[in-house]
Amino acid sequence: MHTNYINKKQSIFAETLFYIGFVLLYTPIVLVIFNAFCDPSSCDKCYKPSLIWFKALFRNTEILSAIITSLKISTLSATISTLIGFTAATLSTKKKRNKNWLDRSFLSPSLIPDITVGISMLLFFMYTHKYLSWPKQYNITTIVIGHIMSTIAYSYINIKTTLNACDTVIEDAAKDLGASQMQILFKVTLPIIMPSILSCWVFIFTLSLDDLIITSFLSGPGTNTITTIIFSSLRTGIDPVINAFSTLFIFVISCLMIVQLLLKNINTKKTDNKSSYANEQ
Numbered sequence: 001m002h003t004n005y006i007n008k009k010q011s012i013f014a015e016t017l018f019y020i021g022f023v024l025l026y027t028p029i030v031l032v033i034f035n036a037f038c039d040p041s042s043c044d045k046c047y048k049p050s051l052i053w054f055k056a057l058f059r060n061t062e063i064l065s066a067i068i069t070s071l072k073i074s075t076l077s078a079t080i081s082t083l084i085g086f087t088a089a090t091l092s093t094k095k096k097r098n099k100n101w102l103d104r105s106f107l108s109p110s111l112i113p114d115i116t117v118g119i120s121m122l123l124f125f126m127y128t129h130k131y132l133s134w135p136k137q138y139n140i141t142t143i144v145i146g147h148i149m150s151t152i153a154y155s156y157i158n159i160k161t162t163l164n165a166c167d168t169v170i171e172d173a174a175k176d177l178g179a180s181q182m183q184i185l186f187k188v189t190l191p192i193i194m195p196s197i198l199s200c201w202v203f204i205f206t207l208s209l210d211d212l213i214i215t216s217f218l219s220g221p222g223t224n225t226i227t228t229i230i231f232s233s234l235r236t237g238i239d240p241v242i243n244a245f246s247t248l249f250i251f252v253i254s255c256l257m258i259v260q261l262l263l264k265n266i267n268t269k270k271t272d273n274k275s276s277y278a279n280e281q
Helices: 002-036 052-059 061-094 096-111 114-132 140-165 168-176 181-210 213-218 226-236 240-280
Strands: none
Touching (some): 052 061, 052 240, 061 181, 114 213, 140 181, 226 240
């Protein structure tokens, strides 16, 4: 009886913490969306939905240019980081002697704070500019390199986990049928883990799109991303246009996260089905 009472108390306490956390997490998001659709002529009196701030957003050339720059940086960062992570994960899985070295090399950056990565990359580019005259200026290239350094650990971990979860029976069957290592990799392994690779790409794309700290260190004059534009605009007050963009940003990120979850589920089902078929054979 006493044990049931304690369990009930713990359950109530846990639920209370959950709802408090839920409210603290989503109330700011709801307020941003609310203000994005608020008509400036009626915000102080009664709420009247309006798309005026979204129209102003698409007329703002500075923000639109920053969005295009951010998309370029995120696409390049996600693609290169995923390719490097896939190559390293494949080597770590297939060649056991390189496993510990690769693990330490790729997992260590994930433990370093972004501000430290930003400072270290800035110093690196200062020295390369001094002795190699490169880069000429801080631009998209320097930002992409910094983003790759901060996200490559995620691609390595995710892809390696997927490769380790793959049943080796499928690869052994392909090997018995005369397939080479390259054929097994590109015709057997890669199609199985492709949903996981795409999921990893989406995740890194989101991280790169959302990054502010590293971008602030490695961006130069004329290279503005949407995060730096938003941060600099906050110094003069919250522009309602930023609320409109934030609402679109929340929508896009939510869609990307849904796609990521769907791809992970597809990869799990695909791996299970392939393993079951191979075992039956």
